[in-house]
Amino acid sequence: MGTAVLTQARILVVDDEPANVRLLERMLTDVGYRQIRSTTDSRQVLALYTESQPDLILLDLMMPHLDGIAVIRQLQIPEDVFLPVLVLTADATSDAKKRALEAGAKDFLTKPFDRLEVLLRIKNLLHTRNLYLDLERHNRSLEQIVDERTQRLLQSEKIATMGSLLAGVAHELNNPLAVVMGQAHLLRSRATDPSLVQRADKITAGADRCARIVRNFLALARQRPPERTEVRVNRVVQEAVELLAYELRTDNVEVALELAEDLPVVWADGHQLHQVVVNLVANAHQAMRHMDAERRITIRTRLERERLLLEVIDTGPGIPAEIQTRIxxxxxxxxxxxxxxxxxxxxxxxxxxEHEGTITADSEVGRGTTFRIELPVVSRPSVPLAAGEHEPLPPIAGKAILVVDDEPDLAATLAEALERDGHHVEIAAHGAMALKMLGQRAYDLILSDTKMPVLDGEGFYTEIERRFPRLSRRIVFLTGDILSREKREFLERTGAPHILKPFDLSEVREVVHRMLVDAGGGPRPESAPESR
Ligand SMILES: Nc1ncnc2c1ncn2[C@@H]1O[C@H](COP(=O)(O)OP(=O)(O)OP(=O)(O)O)[C@@H](O)[C@H]1O
Ligand SMILES: [Mg+2]
Structure with a gap:
């Protein structure tokens, strides 16, 4: 601790003898102390003390009105605060010294003063005072850190509780939402009247927004690691944009895709990446919706130094610097x-x-925003890609499909959509009923819910494996949500494709179509009489 720091210290001098006060003041100013206050009236001390907040008090013991000990008591310096009081005594008895110490004095000086001794005592006490202040500051910053961490912990706990609460609600919304989405889809494909088409589109857009909220809530509660498959990022981007196409079009938002053709297939969670793109595009859209200027979203993909880059760029209002750290x-x-x-x-x-990637925002008010995602290219070279994943699917003749779902409206919506694709569809309300129907006639494909009364998805699948083994590869699961690890593991074990509710009917139709094409136009897996 340098002397320069010590001379910044605030010192309060209290002595009823003006000559003593002057002497001390001179001694102190001579060696550089600058912030000295003093009084000869002990009744003034409390006010002076409060006002000047001294680091050291030089205090005479014997004074009229209030003696030194009374002054010390009056100041009520807390025990854990190091604010030294240096007592000045002429010929005080050892009893007075003892009482002063008990009241909280830190040291003594005997009059007449020895200059060197006075300065040395003061210097030492101030030195300790400074150490104390440093320690205080340190403690305070530690306390602050602890406070912040606690807040963050509470926050994340709040999120977890809230997440699972919301997930419960979201879960309940899944089935009715799937019905709304499906019916709107059907309405649109049936309608010939343009105004009806427009209404159907509006319902779809609204339902899509609900579905997005539901999915976000579920994802929040789910907190599960990515379920990786081979994913073509460009395709994920295209699908996400298609999903939002209607809303974007109605708000005159132009979308430009600049997708590199040489992107490797990555080993990633396609659902999650889809959700990421949908959220970024939705944000860009919302940011530009009320702007007069050009509204354009550019989505760019490319490979850069073994990393896959995905950028979502908008011409929106930008994000103010002060909130960029919080978004x-x-x-x-x-x-x-x-x-x-x-x-x-x-x-x-x-x-x-969770994909070991990074996401950053680059934005300036008035100049738009770029969200940039970098993903490591992780691949699983040992497994060949499903053939022709990219080409349009060849048309296929009508097949027999069994829909298993305990929600009659949802089942009917699915059936109607698949029938429009030329299939023959029958409905079972639960697994047990489905098994009975499977025994009576042959089906090419089963579309099944996982949560059903009587016999649920898991039990149903086990029975199929046992009784109609080849059909076990012709089943598609519709799942509300996979909160439990057991359910997730069950689904993984089946290897069956699963579609998350609320789904888009075109997604269901595509998965069904693909499975039927992959199965080829060959004979039905099992015809009922033989399998018995
Ligand atoms: N492209 C963008 N342009 C301008 N501001 C943006 C953009 N993207 C995000 N933001 C800002 O970041 C905030 C947080 O975005 P985030 O997507 O997490 O939540 P939200 O869009 O407000 O709500 P939610 O996505 O849950 O419907 C937004 O409220 C907005 O202020
Ligand atoms: Mg958002």
Missing amino acids: FEPFFTTKPQGEGTGLGLSLCKRMVE
Whole structure:
């Protein structure tokens, strides 16, 4: 501790003898102390002390009105605060010294003063005072860190509780939402009247937004590691944009895709990446919706130094610098209630990071925003790609499909859609009923819910494996949500494709179509009489 620091110290001098005060003041100023206050009236001390907040008090013991000991008591310096009081005594008895010490004095000086001794005592006490202040500061910053961490912990606990609560609600919304989406889809494909088409589109857009919220809630609660398959990122981008196409078109948002053709297939969770792109595009859209200027979203993919780059660039208003650090926090939103939950980007971040990737925002107010995702290229070379994944699927003759779902409206919607594709569809309300029907006639494909009364998806599948083994590779599961590890493991074990509710009917139709094409036009896996 340098002398320069010590001379900054504030010193309060209290002595009823003006000559003593002057002497001390001179001694102190001579060696550089600058912040000295003094009084000869002990009744003034408390006010002076409060006002000047000294680091050291030089205090005479014997004074009229209030003696030194009374002054010390009056100051009420807490025991854990090191604010030294240096007592000045002429010929005090050892009893007075003892009482002064008991009251809280830190040291004594005997009059007449020895200059060297005075200065040395003061210097030492101030030195200790400074150490104390440093320690205080240190403690305070530690306390602050602890506080912040606690807050963050509470926050993440709150999110976890809230997440599972919301997931429960979201879960309940799945089936009715799938019905709304499916019916709107059917309405649109049937309608010839343009105004009806428009209405159907509006219902679809609204339902899609609900579905997105539901999916975000579920993803928040799910917190599960990516389920990796071979994914073509360009395709994920195209599908996400197709999903939002209608909303974007109605708001005159132009979308430009600049997708590199040489992208490797990556080993990643296609659902999660889809969700990331949908959230980023939705954000860009929402940011530009009320702008007069050009509204354009550019999505760019490319390979750069063994990393896969995905950029979503908008011509929107940009993000103010002061909130850029907060946008990835869960529940941070600048949108009015009912328009944003503040979950989109936090989920994007989590999902990207679970893929060992990074997500960053580059934005300037008035110049638009670029979200940039970098993913390591992880591949699974040992497994060949499904043939012709990219080409349009060849048409296929009508097949017999069994839909198993305990929600009659949902089952009927699915059946109607598949029948429109030329298939013959029958419905079973649960696994046990389905097994009975499978015994009576042959089906080419089963589309089954996983959560059903009487016999649920798992039990149903086990029975199929046992009784109709080849059909076990012709089953598609529809799942509300896979919260439990057991269910997830069950689904993984079956290797059957599964579609998350609420689904888009075109997704279901495509998966069904693909499975039927892959199965070839060959004979039905089992015809009922033989398998018995
Ligand atoms: N492209 C963008 N342009 C301008 N601001 C953006 C953009 N993307 C995100 N933001 C800002 O970041 C905030 C957080 O985004 P995030 O997606 O996490 O939540 P949200 O969009 O508000 O709600 P949710 O996605 O849950 O519906 C937004 O409220 C917005 O202020
Ligand atoms: Mg968002």
